[in-house]
Amino acid sequence: PKYYVLDMFPYPSGSGLHVGHPVGYIGSDIVARRKRMEGFNVLHPMGWDAFGLPAEQYAIQTGKHPAETTLENVTNFKRQLSLIGLAYDWDREINTSHVEFYRWTQWIFAKLYDKGLVYQAEVPVWWCEELKTVLANEEVINGRSERGDHPCVRRPLKQWMFRITEYADRLLEDLDDLDWPESIKAMQRAWIGRSDGAEIRFAVENGDDTLTAFTTRPDTLFGATFMVVAPEHPIVEQLTTAEHRDLVTGYVRAAAAKSEMERTELDKEKTGVPTGAYALNPLLPADDPRARIPIWVADYVLFSYGTGAIMAVPGHDERDHEFARRHDLAIREVVRPPDGEDGLQQGVCFTGDGTSVDSGPIDGLPSKAAQETIVSLLEERGVGKRRVTYKIRDWLFSRQRYWGEPFPFLHLEDGTTVRVPEEDLPVELPEMKDFRPASDGSAPLARATDWVHQIDPSTGQAVRRDTDTMPGWAGSCWYWLRFMDPRNDRAPFDPEAEKYWGPVDLYIGGASHAVMHLLYARFWHKALADLGIVSTAEPFGRLFNQGMLVADAFKDDTGRNVPSDEVEQRDGTSVRGSDGAAVHRYTTAMSKSKRNVINPDDVIADFGADAFRLYEMFMAPLADQRTWDTNGITGCRRFLDRMWKLFVDAEGELAESLRVTDDPATWSAETRALEFHLNQALKRIADSFEAFNFNTGIAALMSLVNEVVRTPQALVRSQAERWLRGMAPLAPHICEELWSRLGHEDSICIVEPPTVDEAFLQQDNFELVVQVLGKLRGRVQAPRDADRDTLEALARDTVAQQLEGKQIVKTIVVPGRLVNFVVR
Numbered sequence: 001p002k003y004y005v006l007d008m009f010p011y012p013s014g015s016g017l018h019v020g021h022p023v024g025y026i027g028s029d030i031v032a033r034r035k036r037m038e039g040f041n042v043l044h045p046m047g048w049d050a051f052g053l054p055a056e057q058y059a060i061q062t063g064k065h066p067a068e069t070t071l072e073n074v075t076n077f078k079r080q081l082s083l084i085g086l087a088y089d090w091d092r093e094i095n096t097s098h099v100e101f102y103r104w105t106q107w108i109f110a111k112l113y114d115k116g117l118v119y120q121a122e123v124p125v126w127w128c129e130e131l132k133t134v135l136a137n138e139e140v141i142n143g144r145s146e147r148g149d150h151p152c153v154r155r156p157l158k159q160w161m162f163r164i165t166e167y168a169d170r171l172l173e174d175l176d177d178l179d180w181p182e183s184i185k186a187m188q189r190a191w192i193g194r195s196d197g198a199e200i201r202f203a204v205e206n207g208d209d210t211l212t213a214f215t216t217r218p219d220t221l222f223g224a225t226f227m228v229v230a231p232e233h234p235i236v237e238q239l240t241t242a243e244h245r246d247l248v249t250g251y252v253r254a255a256a257a258k259s260e261m262e263r264t265e266l267d268k269e270k271t272g273v274p275t276g277a278y279a280l281n282p283l284l285p286a287d288d289p290r291a292r293i294p295i296w297v298a299d300y301v302l303f304s305y306g307t308g309a310i311m312a313v314p315g316h317d318e319r320d321h322e323f324a325r326r327h328d329l330a331i332r333e334v335v336r337p338p339d340g341e342d343g344l345q346q347g348v349c350f351t352g353d354g355t356s357v358d359s360g361p362i363d364g365l366p367s368k369a370a371q372e373t374i375v376s377l378l379e380e381r382g383v384g385k386r387r388v389t390y391k392i393r394d395w396l397f398s399r400q401r402y403w404g405e406p407f408p409f410l411h412l413e414d415g416t417t418v419r420v421p422e423e424d425l426p427v428e429l430p431e432m433k434d435f436r437p438a439s440d441g442s443a444p445l446a447r448a449t450d451w452v453h454q455i456d457p458s459t460g461q462a463v464r465r466d467t468d469t470m471p472g473w474a475g476s477c478w479y480w481l482r483f484m485d486p487r488n489d490r491a492p493f494d495p496e497a498e499k500y501w502g503p504v505d506l507y508i509g510g511a512s513h514a515v516m517h518l519l520y521a522r523f524w525h526k527a528l529a530d531l532g533i534v535s536t537a538e539p540f541g542r543l544f545n546q547g548m549l550v551a552d553a554f555k556d557d558t559g560r561n562v563p564s565d566e567v568e569q570r571d572g573t574s575v576r577g578s579d580g581a582a583v584h585r586y587t588t589a590m591s592k593s594k595r596n597v598i599n600p601d602d603v604i605a606d607f608g609a610d611a612f613r614l615y616e617m618f619m620a621p622l623a624d625q626r627t628w629d630t631n632g633i634t635g636c637r638r639f640l641d642r643m644w645k646l647f648v649d650a651e652g653e654l655a656e657s658l659r660v661t662d663d664p665a666t667w668s669a670e671t672r673a674l675e676f677h678l679n680q681a682l683k684r685i686a687d688s689f690e691a692f693n694f695n696t697g698i699a700a701l702m703s704l705v706n707e708v709v710r711t712p713q714a715l716v717r718s719q720a721e722r723w724l725r726g727m728a729p730l731a732p733h734i735c736e737e738l739w740s741r742l743g744h745e746d747s748i749c750i751v752e753p754p755t756v757d758e759a760f761l762q763q764d765n766f767e768l769v770v771q772v773l774g775k776l777r778g779r780v781q782a783p784r785d786a787d788r789d790t791l792e793a794l795a796r797d798t799v800a801q802q803l804e805g806k807q808i809v810k811t812i813v814v815p816g817r818l819v820n821f822v823v824r
Contacts, residue, residue, distance in 0.1 A: 003040040004501050005032045006480055006540075008509025008517070011049045011472075012073035014058050017080045018590045019598045019616070019628055020549035026613050027546055027622045027692060028508045029086045033729035034689060037753045043501055044087065045483040047094035048074050051102075052472025053133065053147065056403035060436055066403040070097055080600060085609045085732055087749070092486045096475025097403070101482060103426030104492035105474050106408040110419045112527055117163045118397075120417070124232070125396060126259070127155045132437025133400045134159065143257040154232075154256050160407060160468065162395035164523050168192050171522055180543040187514045193391020198375045200311065200384040202227065202279040205292065209238055211279055214306040214389050217316065218378070219370035222359040223334035224311040225324065227279050227295045228272065230303040231255035239295055241276030248273055248297055255299040263299045270323040272298030282383035283360070283374075290332075298323065306389050314349065321349040334359045335367060395520070397471060402435035402444040404469030410456065411464045427465065443467040476517055477524040480504050480539060492533075499535045507540040510548070518543075544692060547620060551628040553596040554583045563595040587627060598628060610731035611637040614698055617730065621693035639702050640734055646708055646715060647738050654741050655712070662716035670714035677707045678719050679760045682726045686756060694730065701727055717742065722754035769818035770795045777802050788813045795819035 007028050010021070032044035050070045059066035074095065081088065094101050112118050126135045130150035134157060139146045164171075172192045175185045197216035204210060211227060229236060231252040240248045251273045255263070262268070277295045284291035293311075300319065301310055314324035314331040324331050333344050335354045344350075353367035361377065362370040378384025398407075406427045408420040420427055430451040435444050445467040446452060456463045478492070484501040485493035518540075525539040554562040562583045590597050604612050615633040619626035649655050667675075681704040685697035704723070708715050721742060728735040728748045739748040768782040768791060778798040782791055791813055796803065799821070806823040813819050 001040055002043065002501055003032075003035045003506075004043045004480075004504045005035070005506045006044075006483070006504045006508070007046065008507070008513060009047045009049050009476070009479060010077065011052065011054060012070060012077045013054065014062070014069060014073055015592060015597070016073070016076050017600055019600050019603060019612075020551075020590050022081075022084055022086075022600060023549055023616055023622070023626070024508045024510065024546035025081065025086055026084065026616050027544075027694070028506070029088075030617070030694060030729045031506060031689065031692075033087060033732065033749060034753060036749060037725070037728070037751060039752070043092075043483065044089060045092040045094075045486075046081065046086070046088040046090070047092075047479060047483070048077070048096065049472065049476050049479070050074065050095050050097035051404045051470075051475055053131070053399070053401060053403075054472075055097075056401055056435070057131070057147065059403070065433075066435070067097070070095075083604055083609060084600065084613065087732070092483050094479060094482050094486050096479065099426050099428055100489070101475065101479075102405045102429075104482065105405050105470070105478070106420075106425050106427060107422065107492060108478055108524070108528065108533075109405075109470070109474075110408050110422070110425075111531055111533070112162070112524075113419055115527065115531060117166065117527055119161050119163065120158055121161050122156050122158045123161070123396065124154050125157050125159060126152045127157070127441070128152045129441070132439075132441055134396070134398060140259040142262050143259060151257075152259075157398075159396050159398040162397055162523070164395045164520075165390060165392055167523050167526055168194065168390045168392055170526060171519065174522075174526075174538060178538060178543070179541060181511075181545055184511065184514045184518070184543060184545065188519055191392060191515045191519065195389045195391075197387060197389070198371075198378060198384050199307070199387040200282065200378060202282060202293070202311070204239065204295070205278040205280055207238075209235055211235065211295070211309045212307045213309045213311045214387060215311055215313075217313070217367075217371070218374040218384070219356055219359070219362060219365075219367055220313040220316050220334055221281065221283060221311065221374055222290065223313040223315045223332045224281060224293055225290075225314060225330040225332055226312045227293050228298045228301050228310050228312055228323070229275075229295060230301040230308040231297055231299055232303045233297075233308045236275070236297060239275040239277040244274060244276040248275055251297060251299075258299060260302055260304070263302065268300070270298065270300055270319065270326060272296045272300075272323065272327065282381065283377060294329070296327075304393055305391055315344055316349055316351055318349060318351060333357065395523075397474075398468040399471050400441065400443040400468060401437060402429075402432060402469065404471065405429070405474050406445070406469055407466040409466045410454065411466065412456075413462060429469075443469070445469065473517065473520050477520050478528070480507075480521075481528075481534065495533075495535075502534060503536045503538055504540045506542050506544065508544045508546060511545040514545075544623070546622050547624040547626060548589060549616075549619075549626050549628055550587050551590050551596050551598065552585050553588050553594040554585055556581055556583045561593065561595045590628075598630065603630065603633065607633050607637045608640070608733075610733050611640055614639070614731055617694040618698045619695065621691065621695055623692060636698075639705060640731065642705050642709060644734065644738075646705070646712055647720060648741065655715075657713050657715055658717045658720050658742065660717065662718050664718070667716065668714060670711040671716055671719070674707060674711070674714050674719060675757070675760045677704050678723060679757050680704075682722065682754050683756045683761065685726050685730075686753075698730060701730075724748060725751055725754045766816060768794060768798075770798045771818060771820040772799055772802050772823060774820060784816070786815075788815065791815065791819055795821070 005028050007025055032042050036042045055066050055070055059069050062069060096102060126140045128135055128145045128150050130148060131145060135145055135152060140152050143152055144150060145152055172189060172194055175188060195216050197214060198218040199212055199214050202211045275295045275297055279293045279295055281291045281293060312320040314320040315333045316335055331344060333342055334357060335350060336357045337350045337354045356362040356365050356370040362373050365373060375386050406429055408425060408427050410418050410420060430448045432448055437444060452465050452467060454463050454465060481493050481498060485497040488494055521539055525534060526537060528534045529537055554564060554567050556562055567583060588594055600612060611633055614636040618636060647655055647658060681700035684700035688694045688697040724735045724739050725748065736748050765781045766784050768780050769776065770778040780794050780798045782794050792811055803821060808821050808823055810822040
């Protein structure tokens with residue numbers, strides 16, 4: 001049977017790997033190796049997400065071409081991954097910036113264009129003048145670029161767009177069937193943001209204008225005490241009265257410098273200004289004092305989400321309540337809680353379902369029935385309708401930069417656009433010495449005039465190539481499919497290969513890709529399924545997020561980051577070695593700016609690849625955050641050294657007890673005792689593949705070594721072989737070497753993993769650990785069914801000498817494991 005285990009392939013940065021990067025790679029490698037031993041046909045590939053803005057910026061900074069820097073970086077990354085012993089199928093290596101790969105990225109894009117999922121539109125985008133490119137909303141923080149911290153502004157540009165919104169419901173519904181972390185699925189649901197409700201049209205007083213608002217709670221319409229429109233709403237200027245003109249104009253200008261994420265932060269202080277205009281409640285008579293609703297402008301409302309206007313019900317919405325209290329606007333109760341208490345009297349709003357009050361035709365109705373009644377009334381009067389909205393927007397797919405996939409389109413003189421025929425693909429990225437963004441903001445490719453201006457051979461007309469390029473997301477939207485058949489020059493992959501390998505059985509990567517990459521990949525995959533190009537509805541069956549690795553970093557009193565290798569003393573207050581000035585320790589993710597990066601090359605040179613692999617997994621379960629401490633790896637190296645000495649004697653020969661085939665019928669009592677500890681370790685290793693807590697399996701192996709060291713001659717060949725087979729996925733190099741020394745010609749990578757003999761785990765006795773003040777002071781065999789008093793008595797006798805003359809303050813008994821005496 002097949003098993004496809006995949007890592008989120010890396011962007012090969014110039015700085016290479018630090019010790020935090022391989023955590024997930026080592027985890028996936030352990031799984032892949034174990035699956036191979038279990039008889040699965042394993043696909044475990046690796047490649048490079050090499051296009052995009054970071055590579056281009058690095059090339060500009062270094063003065064080298066991005067193709068050159070990418071090749072250098074890929075070569076270094078591959079060397080480092082191989083050094084760690086990651087068993088990738090390098091015959092399937094791919095690179096998104098290679099023409100034989102992006103030819104098919106263009107082909108897929110063209111297919112999605114034919115399906116009607118791609119269009120061009122002039123839309124407001126974030127423009128960074130310094131980077132000379134469009135940025136996604138997620139790449140702009142507080143009006144400044146995430147990369148480089150440069151100011152950004154909104155400007156309209158004609159862009160390629162994806163109709164991802166057409167797949168919103170399927171992207172949402174199919175999450176239920178995925179074996180993914182619930183936190184990741186929740187983030188995707190929030191990003192898609194489906195809302196069921198009603199669209200209500202409000203007439204603007206003294207004019208012909210109207211405002212349309214969407215609400216999920218139409219039953220609260222009679223509690224609307226103001227309306228809010230987005231600063232970029234096209235009707236803002238008409239709404240604004242002369243006396244409010246300067247106030248509104250200044251507010252709109254300030255809002256334009258903020259990102260959507262900044263504007264919609266839940267804990268952000270809600271600001272806004274009145275326009276001076278009023279809207280009219282469509283279900284209230286004009287002479288009702290509640291009918292006249294003031295209209296405000298506030299930046300927490302986005303024109304890109306919903307209709308760009310909301311009806312504000314501060315009695316039953318937290319955000320509206322906060323805004324109303326801040327600006328002294330009316331707050332009215334129209335939904336009574338089930339307990340009958342009016343929360344507004346205590347200064348809080350009720351946001352749940354209850355019973356409608358002070359709401360005319362729906363008074364006394366429960367919330368759900370009230371909502372249906374209101375929608376029917378709105379439709380009868382022609383002032384509203386039932387509607388579903390989504391937070392997700394169509395996906396902006398253009399970038400004004402050089403290092404990316406060219407779009408496979410030709411622009412004709414009459415303004416129409418045609419796609420490049422399949423037989424003319426790929427549209428190759430032209431070689432350019434000057435690939436920097438232009439000062440006027442035009443795409444670098446616009447300067448490649450011979451490449452841009454073409455003659456259409458079918459019509460003889462002059463045509464112009466598209467000068468934008470695809471974003472860095474493009475290659476990662478389908479790369480797992482190319483791994484299935486990477487050398488195919490007739491198609492992106494063979495359909496039979498896709499049917500065999502798909503979907504990915506286990507996808508391992510960081511939670512930082514929780515929304516964007518995973519959502520985009522699922523969208524492309526579903527669209528390809530609709531076209532009959534892939535056979536599965538989802539690309540990734542199981543998703544696992546490895547935890548982050550953090551490390552100590554240091555700052556001096558001026559706030560300057562101090563390199564960790566300049567810090568002499570690490571206990572208590574750290575002291576810099578150069579001048580003795582105090583520096584302060586804190587824990588953070590590794591980064592060049594924090595000057596706390598540890599290169600795996602150095603660690604492996606000092607301790608070996610197997611010790612490095614074991615330590616990366618021993619620090620914590622794979623899903624948990626872990627803290628790097630180079631001193632901690634010495635324990636893993638010591639474990640391997642002790643293990644080696646049990647297999648190989650001082651003369652470098654195989655230990656005598658391992659040179660002959662053994663017969664269980666002739667085992668000594670000591671050998672049979674070791675069998676319990678061996679099976680216990682093998683069981684914990686096997687169990688660790690369920691929750692990916694390889695640390696427990698490694699801990700069990702360390703305990704096994706401790707047991708064998710006591711009676712090394714008791715270890716027999718069959719036990720040693722099972723030990724190596726169980727441990728091989730974790731530390732493949734030492735296990736392969738020792739397996740060979742045992743006389744095996746086949747690689748340990750392809751032998752079956754050992755089975756666990758449960759009979760040896762059901763012993764009548766177990767080894768009771770005895771501690772004094774938490775430190776190991778003895779061990780004793782104890783009946784497995786012994787009660788607490790018996791265990792305590794056995795423990796007292798075992799450490800009687802250490803307890804002599806001391807008062808026992810407390811006795812801690814953990815049945816089946818240990819007794820600890822707290823003394824003074």
